[in-house]
Amino acid sequence: MDDLVENIYAPIEVGEGVALTRTERREQQARRILAAAKVCFVRSGFKGASMQEICAEVGMSPGALYRYFPSKEAIVEAICEADRREDAVLFARVLQEPDVVEGLVLGAMAHIRHMHEDDNAKLFAEICSEAMRNPAVETTCMKNMVEVQQMFAAYIGKAIERGEIDPPVGLDALLPTLMSVAHGMALNDLPAMGVPYEKLEILFRAMVVGMLRPTASGRV
Template identity: 85%
Template sequence: MDDLIENSYRPFEPVEAQASSRAERREQQTQRILDAAKACFIRSGFNGASMHDICAAVGMSPGALYRYFPSKEAIVEAICERDRRDDAVLFARVLQEPDVVEGLVMGAMAHIRHMHEDDNAKLFAEICSEAMRNQAVETTCMKNMAEVQQMFAGYIGGAVERGEIDPPVGLDVLLPTLMSIAHGMALNDLPAMRVPLDKLEVLLRAMVVGMLRPTKCLETA
């Protein structure tokens, strides 16, 4: 009887710990689904990849998958949110760089490397393509772009106010132009086109200097 009691005994686990464990397991499963969906989207395209394909890739039933994500659009939104969190870490380092030219070049190069790794550029291209015909995906993409643009508006605008740069156009033109250039570089995956990263950085710096026109450069010209 004592052995039975001992073997049936389980240490008490606080409710908070149980909740934490469940949350961690759900987060791990969520990441598995997103990774599987990413592979399916890259391989078959957004329209070509079905929820059934994603179920097979992650090894779970449709019923289980739909408890996490009700649609492919919801999966895309989660993928974009995950990338947004990654970008937030990157941009936090960029915004700490006091030289706005160096900050933008550093951020652009880091973003180019990130998009090149693990076929992120291919996934980004697929999502952008779907955004042109799918309102839900377009809304997600536009929200992310607006957040990034707002973040850099303060960074570049602060440099203008301090007299450190003197762009030839206002921020209303400069910011979307810079975003479009970054967008194009991410889509084209320049490292995959064998563009040397060191030469690309030189070109990016020259471009940013020309667009922002640092006052110290103007004074020595």
């Protein structure tokens, strides 16, 4: 499945009269299934949405759909894996920011924008809710979270070693707290509630400054 997941969101450029290859057709069908599943998960919830409902939404027989994804958990895994790959590219750029406060703010705001502008907040709120009662979904979510935590742990840890910040607690408490706040802001889709991005950025920066406590040397 990994090879399929790696390419399912890649755009396929097909000129008029050009036939798709077997691989391209498979990728195109996988994208259609995932798009339909997202609609069903948001509309009916993960538990309420059945594979039959997804089949009806995508216009595909159960036998055909099961050849791509054998279960709803497999569909969630594909959705999360694609999102993880997008996050990895985004955060790789964010972590090049030399000012750790600005880097964390950039990362949080990018995550909030992604959830809001791509209409993913309700979907991932449903997935996170299902993870609390479904071990397979929990494993998928934890895999993604651990990878992001490792990236930012190294980023913040180096800033501590350089003497640029002096947080009041260790990374074991600091990092999950920072991530929970940023993720919570994104899942609650505050921009949809009328809170402007500019104000969210001001608030998140103030929180990060208070938690990281930049030193004089870090501000030079």
